Amino acid sequence: MTAFHPRHRRALAIPAGLAVAASLAFLPGVPASAAPASEAAQAASSVSAGSASSFSYVVNVRPGHGPSAKVERAIAKAGGTIVTSYDRIGVVVVHSANPDFAKTVRKVRGVQSAGATRTAPLPSAATTDTGAPKVLGGQEIAAARAAARATEGQDPLQPLQWDLPAIKADKAHEKSLGSSRVTVAVIDTGVDDTHPDIAPNFDRDASVNCVSGKPDTTDGAWRPGAAESPHGTHVAGEIAAAKNGVGMTGVAPGVKVSGIKVSNPDGFFYAEAVVCGFMWAAEHGVDVTNNSYYTDPWYFNCEGDPDQKALLEAVTRASRYAEKKGAVNVAAAGNENYDLAADEITDPSSPNDTTPGDRVVDPSECLDIPTQLPGVVTVASTGAKDLKSSFSNHGLGVIDIAAPGGDSTAYQTPEPPATSGLILGTLPGGKWGYMAGTSMASPHVAGVAALIKSTHPHASPAMVKALLYAQADATPCTEPYDIDGDGKVDAVCEGSKNRNGFYGWGMTDALDAVTW
Secondary structure (H helix, E strand, O other): OOOOOOOOEEEEEEOOHHHHHHHHHHHHOOOOOOOOOHHHHHHHHHHOOOOOHHHHHHHOOOOOOOHHHHHHHHHHOOOEEEEEEEOOOEEEEEEEEEEEEHHHHOOOOOEEEEOOOOOOOOOOOOOOOOOOOOOOOOHHHHHHHHHHHOOOOOOOOOHHHHHHOOHHHHHHHHHHHOOOEEEEEEOOOOOOOOOOOOOHHHHHOOOOEOOOOOOEEOOOOOOOOOOOOOOOHHHHHHHOOOOOOOOOOOOOOOOOEEEEEEEOOOOOOEHHHHHHHHHHHHHHHOOOEEEEEOOOOOOOOOOHHHHHHHHHHHHHHHHHHHHOOEEEEEEEOOOOOOOOOOOOOOEEOOOOOOOOOEEEOOOOOOOOOOOOOOOOEEEEEEEEOEEEEOOOOOOOOOOOEEOOOOHHHHHHOOOOOOOOOOOOEEEEEOEEEEEEOOOHHHEEEHHHHHHHHHHHHOHHHHHHHHHHHHOOOOOOOOOOOOOOOOOOOEEEOOOOOOOOOOOOOOOOOOOHHHOO
């Protein structure tokens, strides 16, 4: 399996020649095995027993206030050290080596919930097991440049971007490239702002490193390290790669893009970092956030578990605050071909930072965050034939909209001169390469939302979302959905042409975004 990152799995990297085999890990009917799971608090206790290993926690108090003196004393007495406090939403980030910290603090008057954000101690005990995107080769670059010369106004690599005409972005760019007054924040693994396609549109003031849960504004702290995932850089280019005669073109090549780094060196997106990311975006004038990840270590966070309840509450507060301050939050639906509207789902991947194992969850009560949070735009992925990608999660009432995220070329082959069914994006070090996943679909919608905001600068997040859905091209269910052609149905779509579980309100439309 060559999933780009086995932990957040919102993007796939499928090298040429391995596309079919690589995609199999995300196709229906392919089993996944794992050892039995345990609750976060139990795991924390077992890992910490006999050691002084610290864990990270979120402690939620009444929004609008910091922790009271009584709560601060209780945190200290329980062996906790406050890292930072987001008083406006009542979320306190704490480190403690006491395995009973959360259980103790939950009993304190004024604490609404508290929970461990991980099941492995600080620093993360995970390995750096990442895949690699398919880097664009010299011959392919030369062929793309030759094709671009035949079409006036195209960037050199634009002929390889089948995804732009799929959402009419090429036509939209004849009307508008978007406004430099609009910023899209890439809450992700970090963004290489030195890339020639990103540098012209980079918003330094809205960029930060949030990995610890506390903002680090050191210059360049938002960039991925040499051994870290290029995922965020790829996403940033999809959104706002400049139309500058160099490389590729973003969906909204005239808007600004910022990098908010929230994944640690091992690739985990922990709740305290995600909270910090939303809060930073909220306080720095960001108009759209893109979230192509799930919050580790739980794929689904259940209110019945005290740790998961606390994480769910903290991230919910932060995302809602960002929207209240003017941001439209866009998120990837995920790559497991799950029906997120099903009565139950078997999750084999949680907790992913220690020992995952099968657990059956009700996705209406156990949420993928931030994907399933109220107000968040949830994006499904399509391939070059405009069909739901083989891997894309779906679900009536959960999926809001669809956009190109790529698929195996064996399933959905683009028209020439494009040669890959994956999505072209920027990579650190001034490179370009292909990836696929709902991670790639989400930034297309974030880019269209930025175009809407550019066209309607005074529109509220609610209005931007209403236009986003109204402008989407209605796409009926694919029935039967047999993407691999083996005669078996691979997913079931429910709903009408105007709104259904595969495509939501339909395919996002960049041209309408700049003409309505």
